[in-house]
Amino acid sequence: MVEPAKPKGSVTIVVFSGDLDKAIASFVIATAAASMGMSVNMFFTFWGLNVIKKEGGLVKGMNWMQKMLNFMNYGHAKKLALSKMNMLGMGPAMLKVMMGQKKVPSLPEFISTARALGVKFYPCEMSMTIMGLTKEDFLDECGDVLGAVSYLAIAKDSDINLFI
């Protein structure tokens, strides 16, 4: 629905955090904006890369430090922690139940809704290089791997810019 370049404005969101609550907040804004006909770009960087990682593959990376980091930072849309009250995973489990009762979509549902609405996902090249990750580690829906300059080029022309 967002075929023309800037029909109703645009939103660019940097998702830096890999926390479940912050990821959901990002997707609430992204899907609402897309429903308003705005073009939406989401850049996933650093811990935020976990939001768009595929499931599986505990050990990734080229050297032992990357392997250790990726092992300890293992996560994907169904396995993220809360920024507060995580309580060894009980917090996210309870939040998912509470959201389900209120029929708020789960994060994987939000991701597919966002895709259906034409929201674009970009993994950040620099964080991927540090962590030793490749494009294959991310959901197939992801667009090009972008660097900071490409992000800024898009952010410069966006009406709304968020860093979450």
Place this chain on the structure above:
Amino acid sequence: MSESSRQLGIHKTIDAKGLSCPMPSVKTALALEQMEVGQVVEIITDDPVSRKDLPVWAQMTGNELVDIKEAADSIRIYIRKG
């Protein structure tokens, strides 16, 4: 179809009861995409936020808010595709 539905010429009804922000707007957007200009969509919601958000959504997207009918357990919002 009720008398008022016939008057408005409702093309499609979305039952968004139980759904919360932002899904009523998302579902409305997806429904209007499949509709012709001038056709009316009816959204049934029990989300008080939608009572405020959907009129704003209609204004921002160039569609027309036709009517809002509030009942005890639900709100019916009518939007014409612009």
